[in-house]
Amino acid sequence: MPTLLHIDSSPLGDASISRHLTKEFVQHWKKAHPAGRVINRDLTIAPPGPVTGEWVGAAYTPESARTAQQNEVLSLSDTLIGELFSADEYVFGVPMHNFSIPSTLKLWIDQVARVGKTFNYVDGKPVGLLKNKKATFVLASGGIYDAGTVMASYNFVEPYLRTIFGFVGVTDIHFITAGGVAAIRFGQVDRETFLKPHVESIRAKFQTA
Secondary structure: OOOOEEOOOOOHHHHHHHHHHHHHHHHHHHHOOOOOOOEEEOOOOOOOOOHHHHHHHHHHHHHOOHHHHHHOHHHHHHHHHHHHOOOOOOEEEEEEEEOOOHHHHHHHHHHHHEEEOOEEEEEEEEEEOOOOOOEEEEEOOOOOOOOOOOOOHHHOOOHHHHHHHHHOOOEEEEEEEEEEOOOHOOOOOOOOHHHHHHHHHHHHHHHHH
């Protein structure tokens, strides 16, 4: 059964541009995979906790030697990693916060980037363990940070996500970038007009898939 993991990280609820577009993506994915399953995770409802010394100690303790408390500390990490392995494809809603990703998404990444689970070391070199997966990131930002623009060097979102997901083995990556959201707030464009080309690009993706 094809499975999609859908993760949102915007705190803006229905006002969120990234949430609107991931919802559109999921709807088209379901049409393309009528027998498929969608795993939904909203990182703003129950944000993962930060990695602690106790978490690190548990993660580096061999499974057979872990205490019940250590297993409990890693239980959320195990669940989140299980979702990654269960899914064939991922879609993430990612608003740009201070030129980078939301703190809730960083907390999620810290829980799933785990040695022996999503990556390993072979002959001293890291090897990603999430094979044959593909990821789509829906990035919404107040300004425009596309390559070639004046503000391009401020975009730490795309390079970071490409790097960390590549590190754990996911290299089939696509970005849908909705830059310039501030124009809606300033009344320079209405919301539906702003969304239209991005919605159309998602629809086109599934029409050509």
